[in-house]
Amino acid sequence: MPDTYTSVPNAVPTAVLDAIHRAVGDKGFVVDEREMEPHVVEWRDNYRGRAAAVVRPASTEEVAAVVRICAEAGVPIVPQGGMTGLVGAGIPHEHGGEIVLSLRRMNRILEVNPTAYTMTVEAGAVLKTIQDEAAAHDRLFPLSLAAEGSCTIGGNLSTNAGGVQVLHYGNARSLVLGLEAVLPDGRVWNGLRALKKDNTGYDLKHLFMGAEGTLGVITKAVLKLFPRPKDVATAWLAVRNPAAAVELLSRAHAASEDNVTSCELMGRLGIDLVLSHIPGSVDPLAERHDWYVLLEWSSTRPAPAHGGGMLAKMEAFLGDAMEAGLVFDAVLAQSSAQAQAFWKIRESHSEAQKLEGPSIKHDISVPVHRIPEFVDQGIAAMKAVMPDLRPVPFGHVGDGNLHFNAQSPTGMDKAAFYARRDDINHAVHDLVRSFGGSISAEHGIGRFKLEELERYRGPVELDAMRAIKRALDPRNIMNPGKVVRV
Ligand SMILES: Cc1cc2nc3c(=O)[nH]c(=O)nc-3n(C[C@H](O)[C@H](O)[C@H](O)COP(=O)(O)OP(=O)(O)OC[C@H]3O[C@@H](n4cnc5c(N)ncnc54)[C@H](O)[C@@H]3O)c2cc1C
Numbered sequence: 001m002p003d004t005y006t007s008v009p010n011a012v013p014t015a016v017l018d019a020i021h022r023a024v025g026d027k028g029f030v031v032d033e034r035e036m037e038p039h040v041v042e043w044r045d046n047y048r049g050r051a052a053a054v055v056r057p058a059s060t061e062e063v064a065a066v067v068r069i070c071a072e073a074g075v076p077i078v079p080q081g082g083m084t085g086l087v088g089a090g091i092p093h094e095h096g097g098e099i100v101l102s103l104r105r106m107n108r109i110l111e112v113n114p115t116a117y118t119m120t121v122e123a124g125a126v127l128k129t130i131q132d133e134a135a136a137h138d139r140l141f142p143l144s145l146a147a148e149g150s151c152t153i154g155g156n157l158s159t160n161a162g163g164v165q166v167l168h169y170g171n172a173r174s175l176v177l178g179l180e181a182v183l184p185d186g187r188v189w190n191g192l193r194a195l196k197k198d199n200t201g202y203d204l205k206h207l208f209m210g211a212e213g214t215l216g217v218i219t220k221a222v223l224k225l226f227p228r229p230k231d232v233a234t235a236w237l238a239v240r241n242p243a244a245a246v247e248l249l250s251r252a253h254a255a256s257e258d259n260v261t262s263c264e265l266m267g268r269l270g271i272d273l274v275l276s277h278i279p280g281s282v283d284p285l286a287e288r289h290d291w292y293v294l295l296e297w298s299s300t301r302p303a304p305a306h307g308g309g310m311l312a313k314m315e316a317f318l319g320d321a322m323e324a325g326l327v328f329d330a331v332l333a334q335s336s337a338q339a340q341a342f343w344k345i346r347e348s349h350s351e352a353q354k355l356e357g358p359s360i361k362h363d364i365s366v367p368v369h370r371i372p373e374f375v376d377q378g379i380a381a382m383k384a385v386m387p388d389l390r391p392v393p394f395g396h397v398g399d400g401n402l403h404f405n406a407q408s409p410t411g412m413d414k415a416a417f418y419a420r421r422d423d424i425n426h427a428v429h430d431l432v433r434s435f436g437g438s439i440s441a442e443h444g445i446g447r448f449k450l451e452e453l454e455r456y457r458g459p460v461e462l463d464a465m466r467a468i469k470r471a472l473d474p475r476n477i478m479n480p481g482k483v484v485r486v
Contacts, residue, residue, distance in 0.1 A: 011052070011096075011097065012052035012053070012073075012075050012097060012098075012099065013073065016069060016070070016073045016075055017031070017052060017053055019069045020053065020055055020066050020069055020070075020099065021053075023057075023062055023065035023066055023069065024055055024056065024057050024058070024062050024065075024066060025058075027056070027058070027105075028055060028056040028057050028058060028062065028105065029053060029054075029055060029056070030053060030054040030055075030056065031052075031053050031054075035054070036051055036053075036054045036100075038083075039051065039054045039080060039083070039100045039102060040091060040092055040100070041091070042083070042088055042091050043083060043084065044086075044354060046088060046448075047088040047091040047447065048091075048094070049091045049092035049093050049094055049096075049098075050092060050093075050094060050095070050096035051078070051092045051096065051098055051099055051100045052075075052096060052097065052098065052099050053099045053100070054099070054100045054102055055099050055100065055101050055102070056102045056104065056105045057101070057103075057105065057106065058105050058106065059106065060106075060180060060182065060188055060219040060220065063101070063103075063106075063182045063217055063219055064182045064186050064187070064188050065186070066099075066101060067101075067182050067183075067184065067185075067186040067217065068185070068186030069186075070099065070477055071184060071185050071186050071475065071477060074475055074477060075097075075098070075099060075477065076097065076098040076099075076476075076477045076478075076479075076480050077098065077099055077101050077217075077477055077478055077479065078090065078091070078092045078098050078099070078100050078101065078213065078479050079101050079103065079154070079158070079213035079217050079218075079478075079479060080100050080101060080102045080103065080104075080155075080213075081102075081103055081104070081123070081124065081151060081152030081153075081154045081155030081156075081158070082104070082126065082147070082150040082151040082152045082155055083150075083155075084147035084150050084151040084155065085155060085159060085212075085443070085444070085446065086361070086363075086443040086446075086448075087212075087440075087443050087444050087445060087446025087447065087448035087449060088446045088447040088448050088482075089159070089212040089213065089444060089445070089446030089447065089479070089482050089483070090155070090213070090446075091447075093481060098480075101217060102124075103122075103123045103124035103152060103154050103217070103219075104124045104152065105124060106122040106123055106124040106125075106219065107122055107124040107125045107126065107129070107152070108121070108122045108125065109121050109122075109125060109129070109130065109133050110122065110220070112133060112134070112137050112139075112225075113194075114137045114138065114139055114225070116194060117139065117224060117225040117226065118177060118194050118222055118223065118224065118225060119133065119134060119139075119141065119222070119223045119225055120192065120194075120220065120221070120222050120223070121153055121220065121221055121223060122219065122220055123152060123153060123154030123157075123217075123218045123219050123220060123221065124152050124153075124154060125152060125153050126148075126149070126150065126151070126152055126153075127143060127145075127147075127148040127149075127151050127152065127153060127156060128148045128149045130153060130223070131143075131144070131148065134225050134228075135228065137225075138228050139225040139226065139227070139228055140225060140226040140227065140228045140229065141175070141223060141225055141226075142165045142168070142169035142175070142226055142261075143156060143161060143163055143165070143169075143172055143175055144163045144164050144165050145161060145162070145163035145164065146347040146348075146350065146351075148163075153221060153223070154217075154218045154219075154221075156172045157172050157173075157176060157179070157208070157209045157218055157221060158208070158209065158210070158211060158212050158213050158218060159172075159210065159212060159442075159443065159444045160172050160173045160209050160210035160444075161442065162396065162399065162401065162441070162442045164262045164264060164343075164346075164396065165261050165262055166396060166398075166399045166401075167260060167261065167262060167263060167396065167398035167399055168259075168260065168261040168262075168298075169226065169261075172209065173206065173209045173210065174224075175223055175224050176205060176209065176221055176222065176223060176224070177193065177194050177195060177196065177222040177223070177224055178191050178192040178193040178194055178195070178205065178221065178222035179191045179192065179204075179205040179208060179209075179218060179220070179221050179222075180192045180218070180219045180220035180221070181208050181216040181217060181218050181219060182216055182217040182219055183216045183472065184215070184216055184472055184473035184474075184475070184477055184478045188219075189204065189216070191204055191205055192220055192221075192222055193222070194222045207468065207472075210444070211483065212444050212445065212446060212479065212482055212483050213478060213479040213482070214469060214473070214478050214479045214480075214482055214483045214484070215468070215469065215472050215473060215478060216472065216473075216478060217478075227300040228300070229261070229298035229299060229300055230299065230300055230301060230302040230303070231298070231299040231300075231301060231302055231303040231309045231310045231311075232261075232296065232297070232298045232299075232310060232336075232339070233296070233297045233298075233309075233310035233311045233313070233314040233332065233333075234294070234295070234296045234332070234333040234338075234339035234342055234343075235294075235295045235296075235314055235318060235330055235331065235332045235333065236284040236285065236292065236293075236294060236330065236331045236333075236342045237292060237293045237294075237295060237318070237327050237329070237330045238285055238287075238289035238291070238292055238327065238328040238329040238330070239289075239291050239292065239293050239326060239327055239328065240291070240325060240326055240327075240328065241290070241291055241372065242265060242291060242371055242372040242375045242397070243372035244291075244325075244326040244327070245263070245265050245291065245293050245371075245372075245397050246368060246369060246371055246372060246397065247326055248263075248293065248295070248321055248326050248327065249263045249295075249368075249397060249398050251317070251321070252295065252297070252317065255313065255316075255317040256297040256310070256313060256314070256317070257299075257313075259297045259298055259299050259310065260295070260296070260297055260398065261296050261297065261298040262294065262295070262296040262396075262398070263293060263294075263295055263296075263396070263397050263398040264293065264294040264295075264346050264394070264395065264396060264397065265291065265292070265293055265371075265393070265394060265395060265397040265402070266291070266292045266293075266294070266345075266346060266349070266394040267290065267291060267292075267391070267392065267393050267394060268288065268289065268290050268291070268292075269390055269391070269392050269407070270349050270352070270353075270392045270393075270394045271283065271292065271345065273349070273352035273353060273355075273356050273392070273407070274345050274348045274349060274352040276352075276356075277348075277351070277352040277355040277356060278344070278345075278348040278351065278352055278355075280344075281341075281344060281345055281348065282341070284331045284341070284342060284345070285329050285331060287329065289328055289329070293397070294342055294343070294345075294346050295314070296339075297310045297313070297314055298310070311332060314332060315332060318330045318332070346394075349392070349394050349403070350403075353392060353405060353407060356407060357407070357408055357414070358407075358408040358412075358414045358417050358418065359392070359405050359406060359407045359408065360405065360406045360417075360418075360421055360424050360425065361403060361405045361406075362403070362404040362405065362406075362425070362428045362429070362432075362439070363395075363401065363402075363403055363404075363440055363441050363442040363443045364401070364402060364404050364428065364429075364432045364437055364438065364439060364440075364441060365399065365400045365401040365402075365432075365437050365438045365441035366400050366432065366435040366436070366437035367400055367435070367436065367437070368397070368398065368399070368400040370400075370435055371397055371400060371402065373435075374402075374431065374432075374435055374437070375393055375402070375404075377431055378391075378393070378404055378428055378431055379391045379393070381427040381428060381430075381431050382406050382424055382427055382428060384427065385420060385423045385424050385427050386406075386409065386417075386420055386424065388409035388410075388412070389406045389407070389408070389409055389424070390406070390407040390408070390409065390410075391404075391405070391406060391407075392405040392406070392407050393405070399441070400437075400441075401441040401442060404428055406424055425452060426455075429452060429455070429456060432456075433456055439452050439453070439456050440452075440453075444483070445482070445483045445484075446482050446483070447481065447482055450481075450482075450483070450484075450485060453483070453484070454485075462484065465483075465484045466484050466486050469483075469484050469486050470486055
């Protein structure tokens with residue numbers, strides 16, 4: 001494929017920058033290199049780009065004005081939220097001929113309607129703020145992930161983020177009723193409808209979700225809220241193996257009366273990395289085991305005063321699971337602080353891997369019932385490429401989605417490890433394909449997996465994606481060189 005985006009001329013004309021400056025005012029316009037630095041470097045330092053300007057609009061009208069100016073001049077735009085994405089999608093290229101469009105000033109909660117269970121927000125609102133606002137109205141916004149203190153809802157929707165409660169509530173795409181977006185020609189599409197049912201032609205909002213900023217700029221969203229759980233039970237379990245985890249989950253759906261909200265699988269190496277790198281983390285169990293599950297059940301009904309709530313149900317369930325040999329040992333959280341300590345271990349896996357050294361990451365999915373087979377064969381496949389590589393599989397077993405990561409062999413040179421990246425990726429992703437799975441179940445494609453997408457999706461699917469991109473963005477100005485190459 002021709003890499004048209006890398007040949008963008010190095011300079012954005014001064015007249016264009018001046019017009020953008022006028023559209024957003026001094027507060028919204030940054031060209032100082034030091035001030036731009038945090039907007040052009042990926043948080044893991046995997047990508048360092050350059051930008052002609054960082055533009056920080058304060059309203060949809062300002063976004064539209066900036067996009068119109070860029071569309072007329074053919075200047076590429078990189079939409080940006082909290083910059084927690086993991087595939088380089090929100091980072092500009094190295095040539096410096098793009099502008100970064102940061103949505104972070106557009107961070108208002110515009111309306112909460114507890115009766116209708118909806119909330120309308122601007123795209124730059126931080127996920128944690130949205131969760132807290134919902135809680136303040138005795139409602140739940142269930143999207144929850146380790147980056148929630150920094151990521152924005154616009155970024156969450158643009159990556160169709162998942163997180164730890166997809167099992168029960170679905171991913172970001174399922175949590176949206178309506179959207180407002182600025183199209184690549186600068187026109188505003190107002191799809192801010194709070195409708196549960198709407199069959200008026202193509203459902204455009206789904207085009208923008210998961211598009212990683214390549215089809216337009218999301219500016220506002222109407223989100224779905226849910227009743228707030230009143231009775232939550234959380235357990236840390238040592239399980240026999242991944243097959244036991246899948247069986248346990250299958251039984252838990254009925255035993256919990258369909259109240260399983262999370263089921264996270266972790267291997268021992270991941271736990272060891274967290275214990276050695278994350279201060280304050282403590283192993284919840286005295287003995288070492290090979291596999292663990294973090295299981296959470298949540299009911300919207302308060303626990304009955306006479307007993308029989310989630311905790312009691314889970315205790316009985318785990319007793320049976322131990323008798324059946326699925327679970328070796330278990331701790332039930334007796335307080336929300338203890339539950340949070342369990343969650344901290346799970347959510348610190350990425351950070352611990354980063355502190356340990358180089359790793360190669362895969363966020364794959366396969367049918368849930370095939371996870372155990374995949375884990376066995378996937379570990380063997382990675383080790384066939386590099387026998388001393390240290391596999392760190394963990395993640396959302398209930399969604400069939402694992403972070404199937406490879407930590408470099410102890411003491412191995414970073415460059416030597418990364419030199420085998422393609423071989424390791426292909427070993428894992430070829431296996432994913434043979435399981436009918438996906439090479440990206442969470443993080444998206446960005447720049448990082450462009451070649452992988454082209455390798456693993458067939459020509460019909462790629463042609464359809466390119467046709468959509470060309471139809472909406474004929475000048476290829478919206479985050480070019482990410483997701484699909486046209
Ligand atoms: C510690 C950690 C844990 C994570 N855990 C999970 C997880 O469990 N599940 C999961 O799915 N992901 C996870 N992620 C990755 C996740 O995709 C991002 O954290 C988040 O969804 C991105 O939001 P952001 O605001 O940071 O977006 P950015 O990183 O700024 O941008 C991401 C993409 O969205 C585009 N974009 C941003 N805002 C807009 C907008 N308004 N309009 C159009 N395009 C836009 C950008 O161009 C880019 O392509 C994790 C990341 C970290 C660092």
